[in-house]
Amino acid sequence: MILPILAAFIAGTLIILSRQVNGRLAMSTTPLISSFWNHIVGFVFLTLIGLVIGGLIPANLAEMPWWIYSGGAIGVVFVTAGSWLITRIGAVNSTIMVIAGQMVFGVIFDLLRGQPITLWACVLGVVLILAGMALTQRRP
Amino acid sequence: MPSIPTQRYNPLHFLAAFASGGLLTLAVFVNGEAGRFGGAMFSSWLAHGVGTIVAIPLLALVWRDQRRAAAQASETVGKAPLWGYLGGIIGAATVMLTSTSVNSPLALAGTLALGLAGQVILSLAADFWGLLGLPRRRLDWRDAGAVALIAAGSLLIILFGLGAA
Numbered sequence: 001m002i003l004p005i006l007a008a009f010i011a012g013t014l015i016i017l018s019r020q021v022n023g024r025l026a027m028s029t030t031p032l033i034s035s036f037w038n039h040i041v042g043f044v045f046l047t048l049i050g051l052v053i054g055g056l057i058p059a060n061l062a063e064m065p066w067w068i069y070s071g072g073a074i075g076v077v078f079v080t081a082g083s084w085l086i087t088r089i090g091a092v093n094s095t096i097m098v099i100a101g102q103m104v105f106g107v108i109f110d111l112l113r114g115q116p117i118t119l120w121a122c123v124l125g126v127v128l129i130l131a132g133m134a135l136t137q138r139r140p
Numbered sequence: 141m142p143s144i145p146t147q148r149y150n151p152l153h154f155l156a157a158f159a160s161g162g163l164l165t166l167a168v169f170v171n172g173e174a175g176r177f178g179g180a181m182f183s184s185w186l187a188h189g190v191g192t193i194v195a196i197p198l199l200a201l202v203w204r205d206q207r208r209a210a211a212q213a214s215e216t217v218g219k220a221p222l223w224g225y226l227g228g229i230i231g232a233a234t235v236m237l238t239s240t241s242v243n244s245p246l247a248l249a250g251t252l253a254l255g256l257a258g259q260v261i262l263s264l265a266a267d268f269w270g271l272l273g274l275p276r277r278r279l280d281w282r283d284a285g286a287v288a289l290i291a292a293g294s295l296l297i298i299l300f301g302l303g304a305a
Binding site for chain 2: 007010011024036041050069070074075089094101106110122126
């Protein structure tokens, strides 16, 4: 059990590390150029691993809905925005505001999709998040 | 080491970061569906591939501005270190780690909760020390309060709010 716990925790630190690295590249270039490099380097890296391990491309590729391809397009905008923002509001503010947005929109998204949610926990969670967001805007 | 002055934040930048979290919700959903078809590695590979293909025409569209801005940036800040180009490898490695833990007893909720802890801790360290050449930021009680509230609210949603019951 210790291994998956470490994997999940380290994955979280790597999210911040890559935002920091992409942000550094963006400082010397532009956020969009940095996002391009992030995607092409990741793509080449994963292609190489796929060539070694094999079985990267699933047989049922044709059955996938068209919108499955939109994830990468959204990712380009997300990574560009992340690099642009981290040099302006810093790592902590970027992290908590992105998580806040992910959670609040996640709850709305699941509501709209008719997924089962536990209302009290979602409402209380969103209230705590909004309170935290308000606190970032208070003058010191 | 440059540092960001605490008082001069633009609230719109916070709003933009919040909105980008909404984009992340969509991307995670879409990539999760791609993962159901072909596994986590395929999903990440597809997202990076499509991202590359989308970024090229975007860059081409504004290339003159981008080239000028990049030249100006590297003149004032200096050239980017080589490791600056490795963000994509870190992102790809993240997918491998999360796909391991999602398929363990931790499941998605445990993976998200522990990942949140990892994100908060490293970003605190990143601001405190100005890791990897980014600006340092002085952290104060507001940062501590905001982190605590948002982390608590998020854990509540992850562990008790979504899915179950």
